Amino acid sequence: MKSVSLSIDGKKITAKEGTKILRAALENDIYIANLCAIKDKAEPNAACRLCFVEIEGEEEPVTACTREATDGMVVNTRGERALELARTGFELLMASHPVDCANCPANGVCELQKIAKHIGGKLKTKRFRQLLRELPIDDSNPLFTYDPNKCVLCGRCVWVCRQRKETALLGFAHRGFKRVVTTFAGEPIGAERCLDCSACVEVCPTRALAFKGGEKGLGYRGWVV
């Protein structure tokens, strides 16, 4: 396969032709904020709107997960226009995310905290009115709990649930603000159908799906499935 060489933040890197900018960057230890990326998934979810980067010669910032790296491309991940878009996207996410870090098992290993720091965004948004979903927590599974209030709808768990099972248990339901990751008819996740593979927990960036027992960060494997 042909390879392309490009520059990201001044660093010269080579990537296989067809690789998306986000993947090329992450594989070369250049971090770009992201919540929904999945390494093994060919088509990006493009759900979180956080991976904006600037490309030299282009007016508008682009999402790094959807744009293929091309030969001679010059990418800037720290451009102010790109970060401003990412911050707005991030603050919109946080407007419906309960911020109680001190009492959250994800504290210290949370992707949201990491991203806030990286892009200079705020965990507690003042620009937008906070609107919480106040959904019940499902702790029916023996291995993990599911708190839909912390979910950012990235879709990683939904995808991974479909990779290991004949018929998937997790999926999206409802629309707009009520959109939620759930099971058929909103049944408890711990009912007999879950195979307890806990793959969904390992890919959850916000610990909306979190192992019981409370060990901090246990199991999180990021975008590498």
Next chain:
Amino acid sequence: MTQTDPGKTAEEKAQSRQETKQALKGFGRKKQNLIPILQKVQGRLGYLPREAMTEIAEYLNIPDIDVYGVVTFYNQFRLTPPGRHSVRVCLGTACHMKGGYITLDAWKRRLDINPGETTTDREFDMDTVACVGCCTKAPVTVVDNKPEGKVEPTRVDGILLAFEQEREVKDKEESESS
């Protein structure tokens, strides 16, 4: 909103399943047929019970959560059986400004159900709509396809009282004729 079908007997469930199987005839097993199938099944059953959704998922060989996802996405599909009377509370811009939410609260309180649900006696089903196009009459509620204007909470009581009287008259006539 969770799927609830309290008090549904095994017989009724089997019947829903049978009806669904009948409706599925003639449809290919491609998943792009999902929405036409859902429309046809709802046309027959009046709503999409759990059994119908699992039956459809199996037929198209897709996860049942995906059927549930589509059903909950579109306002057109319902998870609960329709009532004898339908109540559609308008929350469009004009109705919103004229206190549509207060009207909705009144309906919720009187019928003791949330939007998208049916009363346990299956007399009323209630839902919200975005706009019905007669904004001068705001706040509007469409009752059995008839738009009612200026529906303040007292009007809600009035509409319900009219239905109650209608029922009483009917009951009386029935008892007299028998």
